[in-house]
Amino acid sequence: MKRQIAVIGTDGEIPERVRRIAENVGREIAKSDCILVCGGRGGVMEAACKGAKEAGGLTVGILPALEKSGANKFLDVVMTTSFGYARNALVVSAADAVIAIHGSIGTLSEIALALNYGKPVIAVEDSGGISAEVRKLEDEKIRENVVSSKAPEAVPTALELIT
Amino acid sequence: MKRQIAVIGTDGEIPERVRRIAENVGREIAKSDCILVCGGRGGVMEAACKGAKEAGGLTVGILPALEKSGANKFLDVVMTTSFGYARNALVVSAADAVIAIHGSIGTLSEIALALNYGKPVIAVEDSGGISAEVRKLEDEKIRENVVSSKAPEAVPTALELIT
Amino acid sequence: MKRQIAVIGTDGEIPERVRRIAENVGREIAKSDCILVCGGRGGVMEAACKGAKEAGGLTVGILPALEKSGANKFLDVVMTTSFGYARNALVVSAADAVIAIHGSIGTLSEIALALNYGKPVIAVEDSGGISAEVRKLEDEKIRENVVSSKAPEAVPTALELIT
Amino acid sequence: MKRQIAVIGTDGEIPERVRRIAENVGREIAKSDCILVCGGRGGVMEAACKGAKEAGGLTVGILPALEKSGANKFLDVVMTTSFGYARNALVVSAADAVIAIHGSIGTLSEIALALNYGKPVIAVEDSGGISAEVRKLEDEKIRENVVSSKAPEAVPTALELIT
Numbered sequence: 001m002k003r004q005i006a007v008i009g010t011d012g013e014i015p016e017r018v019r020r021i022a023e024n025v026g027r028e029i030a031k032s033d034c035i036l037v038c039g040g041r042g043g044v045m046e047a048a049c050k051g052a053k054e055a056g057g058l059t060v061g062i063l064p065a066l067e068k069s070g071a072n073k074f075l076d077v078v079m080t081t082s083f084g085y086a087r088n089a090l091v092v093s094a095a096d097a098v099i100a101i102h103g104s105i106g107t108l109s110e111i112a113l114a115l116n117y118g119k120p121v122i123a124v125e126d127s128g129g130i131s132a133e134v135r136k137l138e139d140e141k142i143r144e145n146v147v148s149s150k151a152p153e154a155v156p157t158a159l160e161l162i163t
Numbered sequence: 164m165k166r167q168i169a170v171i172g173t174d175g176e177i178p179e180r181v182r183r184i185a186e187n188v189g190r191e192i193a194k195s196d197c198i199l200v201c202g203g204r205g206g207v208m209e210a211a212c213k214g215a216k217e218a219g220g221l222t223v224g225i226l227p228a229l230e231k232s233g234a235n236k237f238l239d240v241v242m243t244t245s246f247g248y249a250r251n252a253l254v255v256s257a258a259d260a261v262i263a264i265h266g267s268i269g270t271l272s273e274i275a276l277a278l279n280y281g282k283p284v285i286a287v288e289d290s291g292g293i294s295a296e297v298r299k300l301e302d303e304k305i306r307e308n309v310v311s312s313k314a315p316e317a318v319p320t321a322l323e324l325i326t
Numbered sequence: 327m328k329r330q331i332a333v334i335g336t337d338g339e340i341p342e343r344v345r346r347i348a349e350n351v352g353r354e355i356a357k358s359d360c361i362l363v364c365g366g367r368g369g370v371m372e373a374a375c376k377g378a379k380e381a382g383g384l385t386v387g388i389l390p391a392l393e394k395s396g397a398n399k400f401l402d403v404v405m406t407t408s409f410g411y412a413r414n415a416l417v418v419s420a421a422d423a424v425i426a427i428h429g430s431i432g433t434l435s436e437i438a439l440a441l442n443y444g445k446p447v448i449a450v451e452d453s454g455g456i457s458a459e460v461r462k463l464e465d466e467k468i469r470e471n472v473v474s475s476k477a478p479e480a481v482p483t484a485l486e487l488i489t
Numbered sequence: 490m491k492r493q494i495a496v497i498g499t500d501g502e503i504p505e506r507v508r509r510i511a512e513n514v515g516r517e518i519a520k521s522d523c524i525l526v527c528g529g530r531g532g533v534m535e536a537a538c539k540g541a542k543e544a545g546g547l548t549v550g551i552l553p554a555l556e557k558s559g560a561n562k563f564l565d566v567v568m569t570t571s572f573g574y575a576r577n578a579l580v581v582s583a584a585d586a587v588i589a590i591h592g593s594i595g596t597l598s599e600i601a602l603a604l605n606y607g608k609p610v611i612a613v614e615d616s617g618g619i620s621a622e623v624r625k626l627e628d629e630k631i632r633e634n635v636v637s638s639k640a641p642e643a644v645p646t647a648l649e650l651i652t
Binding site for chain 2: 410411412414415416419430431432434435438439441442443455456459460462463464465466467468
């Protein structure tokens with residue numbers, strides 16, 4: 001069974017720098033023979049899927065709604081749901097490790113749920129957003145289970161943390 | 164985007180005849196270049212996934228629990244959840260059409276949820292179980308949206324019904 | 327802790343006869359000092375809640391959407407969700423027993439999910455719809471765990487079946 | 490329809506100081522004629538429910554599992570689910586406003602999900618834990634929608650923010 005890595009982060013408009021980070025992370029996930037899982041939409045999710053597909057990987061998107069509209073065009077498997085933001089729980093429960101890139105409150109909910117599920121979280125610190133900030137929280141479980149990483153180290157770090 | 168067909172049916176021990184039907188349905192799904200979605204466990208799900216993999220297809224299993232134990236060995240993508248039987252809603256919400264083979268109350272919940280989601284359901288009448296019985300219910304939505312089919316016609320019927 | 331009984335059945339327009347059955351069931355639930363749980367909307371749900379409130383009971387509605395619109399006006403506790411039809415799983419998982427009145431595919435999904443969760447189901451046979459039909463299915467788990475009942479016996483039967 | 494306020498925070502052992510804060514918040518919710526919604530378990534949830542019941546309020550607990558074990562003894566309505574930590578989404582989706590007391594990663598997931606759902610969050614800053622920390626995150630949506638409050642002001646602030 002292949003390992004599955006979730007990429008979480010900002011939907012919609014993202015800075016070019018963040019887009020490149022996400023594409024590279026997606027590419028590395030595919031090159032490492034892992035499956036990319038995400039929330040299926042735009043921004044970081046789309047860029048990561050684009051990178052993964054360029055490297056011949058497999059991508060899975062878990063959408064909040066029953067409709068496929070809003071899905072990015074780099075998805076192999078499209079999981080439509082009717083769960084709204086509760087689909088965030090599914091994105092991280094389905095992963096062996098979670099890589100956070102940029103992001104805001106949606107990403108924060110996924111980081112926190114991943115920790116509840118006992119999944120390792122790699123926060124890409126140089127991507128900005130919540131991913132650069134979450135370790136400001138001095139909560140013990142966050143300090144122990146969210147690993148801060150530079151972008152090029154995110155996937156290798158995830159692979160090490162998958163038990 | 165490839166079409167996604169869910170195969171639902173009995174977990175655990177199944178008669179040899181049912182196993183063959185499920186394998187064939189899985190094989191036809193793969194040959195039709197569709198992705199097979201299922202509940203990820205044994206019985207009908209495992210047999211369908213085995214058929215799909217023999218024909219080079221892609222298989223997705225949505226498990227009720229966070230643990231991968233209980234997953235069949237023919238899954239490419241393993242979606243662990245923590246939703247228990249409520250994962251049944253996800254199996255059918257993720258599909259463009261649903262094929263029911265044999266089955267009992269779990270399968271019945273998936274048939275009913277699929278109808279609620281507006282997904283076409285193909286009940287394989289010669290597989291027995293709930294799939295042979297569900298059209299005994301004279302409910303109008305069941306009569307209109309559950310199509311009874313012989314095993315060899317199940318996948319062609321599903322493909323016709325996917326809009 | 328008070329016992330909780332779910333009333334499931336047709337949303338929207340219902341025949342006067344069904345409305346009376348639902349009101350009486352709701353009233354009996356309240357008189358038996360049980361909490362009424364339902365999907366929070368109209369039709370059977372609304373009538374049952376009306377009956378329960380007339381008898382001084384407590385009513386809980388679990389809605390499919392985040393918005394309170396669509397909630398009937400006889401609810402004490404309104405659980406808004408973002409789960410769509412998957413909220414059907416919540417309606418029955420929250421109950422000690424489930425009473426089905428009339429109904430169609432939504433009700434069928436709730437009956438089947440209740441059986442998966444190991445909850446006793448009382449189908450009010452003289453209310454018509456799926457509730458009058460479900461025992462046509464010869465599935466062993468349905469025959470053993472769905473009890474057919476005349477309307478006046480529904481609540482006493484539920485109380486007996488709650489362990 | 491009564492307003493519903495969720496109290497979220499640490500399960501299990503909590504400092505005496507936090508217990509008193511939670512009890513007082515629960516008491517104020519009841520005195521303000523609001524329904525208290527929570528995750529149904531111990532620690533902050535139990536203390537808040539105790540306070541609410543002492544003031545004659547109504548309490549609702551949404552449990553992660555199908556079993557009632559683990560429910561605190563101050564609950565009027567017990568919603569058993571099979572959703573695991575995804576029940577956190579339900580706790581906040583059911584509330585008109587959310588008050589966070591102390592807490593760790595479970596509470597953080599609920600704060601973030603509440604913000605996704607557009608619910609106002611009041612973080613009791615003098616309770617410690619995540620509630621004292623969350624506004625360290627400079628995310629705009631957190632800064633705008635999480636209000637920091639001293640314990641005695643938490644319920645009045647929530648009432649003001651409920652539209």
